[in-house]
Amino acid sequence: MQRFFLVFIPYIWLVALFLIPFAMVLKIALSDIAIAIPPYVPKFDWAEGIRAFLAQLDLENFIWLTQDDLYWKAYISSLRIAVFSTLCTLLIGYPIAYAMARAPSEWRPTLMMLVILPFWTSFLIRVYAWMGILSNEGILNQFLLWTGVISDPLVILNTNTAVYIGIVYTYLPFMILPIYSALERLDTSLIEAAEDLGCSRISAFWLVTIPLSKTGIIAGSFLVFIPTLGEFVIPSLLGGSDTLMIGKVLWEEFFSNRDWPVASAVAVILLLLLVVPIVLFQRNQQKQQEAEQ
Amino acid sequence: MSNTVFAPWDDPSERPLIKFQNVTKRFGTFTAIDDLTVEIFEREFFALLGPSGCGKTTLMRMLAGFETPTEGAIDLAGQNIAMVPPNLRSVNMMFQSYALFPHLSIWDNIAFGLRRERMPKDQINERVSEMLRLTHLEKFARRKPHQISGGQRQRVALARSLAKAPKLLLLDEPLGALDKKLRQETQFELMDIQEKTGTTFVIVTHDQEEAMTVASRVAVMDHGKIIQIATPDKIYEEPNSVYVADFIGDVNIIPGTATPSGDDTFAIQWSEETAPLTAKSAIPFALDETCHLAIRPEKVAITADKPDDATNAVQGKILDIAYLGNSSTYHVELTNGAVIKAQTANTRRISRRAFTWEDTVWLSWTATAGVLLAS
Numbered sequence A: 001m002q003r004f005f006l007v008f009i010p011y012i013w014l015v016a017l018f019l020i021p022f023a024m025v026l027k028i029a030l031s032d033i034a035i036a037i038p039p040y041v042p043k044f045d046w047a048e049g050i051r052a053f054l055a056q057l058d059l060e061n062f063i064w065l066t067q068d069d070l071y072w073k074a075y076i077s078s079l080r081i082a083v084f085s086t087l088c089t090l091l092i093g094y095p096i097a098y099a100m101a102r103a104p105s106e107w108r109p110t111l112m113m114l115v116i117l118p119f120w121t122s123f124l125i126r127v128y129a130w131m132g133i134l135s136n137e138g139i140l141n142q143f144l145l146w147t148g149v150i151s152d153p154l155v156i157l158n159t160n161t162a163v164y165i166g167i168v169y170t171y172l173p174f175m176i177l178p179i180y181s182a183l184e185r186l187d188t189s190l191i192e193a194a195e196d197l198g199c200s201r202i203s204a205f206w207l208v209t210i211p212l213s214k215t216g217i218i219a220g221s222f223l224v225f226i227p228t229l230g231e232f233v234i235p236s237l238l239g240g241s242d243t244l245m246i247g248k249v250l251w252e253e254f255f256s257n258r259d260w261p262v263a264s265a266v267a268v269i270l271l272l273l274l275v276v277p278i279v280l281f282q283r284n285q286q287k288q289q290e291a292e293q
Numbered sequence B: 001m002s003n004t005v006f007a008p009w010d011d012p013s014e015r016p017l018i019k020f021q022n023v024t025k026r027f028g029t030f031t032a033i034d035d036l037t038v039e040i041f042e043r044e045f046f047a048l049l050g051p052s053g054c055g056k057t058t059l060m061r062m063l064a065g066f067e068t069p070t071e072g073a074i075d076l077a078g079q080n081i082a083m084v085p086p087n088l089r090s091v092n093m094m095f096q097s098y099a100l101f102p103h104l105s106i107w108d109n110i111a112f113g114l115r116r117e118r119m120p121k122d123q124i125n126e127r128v129s130e131m132l133r134l135t136h137l138e139k140f141a142r143r144k145p146h147q148i149s150g151g152q153r154q155r156v157a158l159a160r161s162l163a164k165a166p167k168l169l170l171l172d173e174p175l176g177a178l179d180k181k182l183r184q185e186t187q188f189e190l191m192d193i194q195e196k197t198g199t200t201f202v203i204v205t206h207d208q209e210e211a212m213t214v215a216s217r218v219a220v221m222d223h224g225k226i227i228q229i230a231t232p233d234k235i236y237e238e239p240n241s242v243y244v245a246d247f248i249g250d251v252n253i254i255p256g257t258a259t260p261s262g263d264d265t266f267a268i269q270w271s272e273e274t275a276p277l278t279a280k281s282a283i284p285f286a287l288d289e290t291c292h293l294a295i296r297p298e299k300v301a302i303t304a305d306k307p308d309d310a311t312n313a314v315q316g317k318i319l320d321i322a323y324l325g326n327s328s329t330y331h332v333e334l335t336n337g338a339v340i341k342a343q344t345a346n347t348r349r350i351s352r353r354a355f356t357w358e359d360t361v362w363l364s365w366t367a368t369a370g371v372l373l374a375s
């Protein structure tokens, strides 16, 4: 009986919070737009029966996504932004994680605290703060003008640069923490052994430190990549009109066009796109756990 | 082959390969190595012996380049090595914790150092195969370190440090996890390698039998200091202190006061009820100076009747018998309460043993059997 609960509670959780909502979204994606509340047909009617209901569902919206190039351009652009910002986050996060792991052990909890600290304020407030920093009259431009580095304010806000800054800033802790935990476990005598066998500091880093923190790098990269791909708040607040991201498109379909079926179709495709990295991520976690045993 | 004994330490014209000159190493306020001076010569098999935490690994790490002395200097082949980074020293170290690369196979672990030298591929193959054969690891070449046993891992670590054939090899407890047979085999392999390649070995061991077997000289350490450096037989036969005598092998330590009785001979008053003991000593003792007589159990004879011609003879009762297979150690309680150990070879079956518990026996030894030590 106990085992039954242990196994089934997670499944009930999964069914209630993922599968049922997903089925509902999928159903809307297969429906047609209508001037109604909610704005789609068909609605399930007990009188007509399940067969007649299913007959009215079709793939029209998915076909539409392939016809209008806005959508696939948005997917590609999101993918590009997600890949590039994951890379930037990695390049910035790795040295930070490395420095934390090499810091004296009594400092580490404090450093860890500093990394997590931003989570204690609202994400939205932090993004708004970036607007204040990056805008033409913002703190950054004022500072640069004051030091005389530039004579005209830099246009950063409402460009892709601002989006990258926002994403890297927001997701950096997700990159740092898994890499830090991999590096902290790394036995320093391995580095010494590599040096003893003829490696310079740099080659010991490439041949020992990097391979042994690989699982951390992969985990961190997915933790940044997966949410960034569907990111909506950062591009709409910091990005410009030319910032094309699928999260924004989805929002506009849903709220501006009130085209729930197309918006749902966009969401379903996005989810399918995310299944691949999520599965890869799970695989990586599993491998790491096996290696630890 | 010449028959000259290998003893460069006795030859003032020999230059040492390694020279520690008043080296002190402190970690914070803790002194791990305390004003240590030692010379190790080329082709030596130098064994470090000492209790846990006495600074053996620290000494090795300074040679390998992972710690710098707080004070003093270390010379390698006549040059101060303070500024030479570990990868540029022709020194390889086998780590006490093995430090095998978990992401590489056994084969790649052993080849790691060779690859860094940009050795040609076929030579690497050959060398790695040779090392695998030497350490009986051929079957495990493709496995990762976590897929083999502790003893096998230790052999991989040994193979990896041997592979580059360095001038100086530092082995930190290289054979501790091996069974006795494999250990002896590997000891002879190491001696063989040393004979062939002329590599200088510095080896840390907790196994004094091992130190006795392989070493040209043994250094006994305590609290960051070297207490005695000598050849294995000298360390055993002529320890310079109670500490060394007690640390190496089994020993009876009898405290007493010395009375010179002429010709390097001393009478040792050690108990009210018993006659003084007689011992010879090259080191002079003053009248009534406290001293310790150290006698190895195997140098104490055990008999049923009092031997007529023995210099020292005491009577006692057998308290305990430790059967060790090829020999037995008898713990004999003397009339004054002291317990003395005597060891005899078991040339007969155990059932035909001459003595048993509670038997009254005589223990005897000659004047030169023990060493007289100052406290």
Ligand SMILES: Nc1ncnc2c1ncn2[C@@H]1O[C@H](COP(=O)(O)OP(=O)(O)OP(=O)(O)O)[C@@H](O)[C@H]1O
Pocket (backbone or CB within 6 Å): B027, B030, B032, B050, B051, B052, B053, B054, B055, B056, B057, B058, B059, B096
């Ligand atoms: N990095 C360090 N920081 C502080 N203390 C250290 C450090 N390394 C070693 N010590 C201390 O120095 C002393 C000597 O250590 P070392 O590792 O040389 O001992 P050892 O003789 O090799 O012992 P064992 O036989 O147990 O391996 C120990 O008391 C240890 O606690």
Ligand SMILES: [Mg+2]
Pocket (backbone or CB within 6 Å): B056, B057, B058, B096, B172
């Ligand atoms: Mg040690």
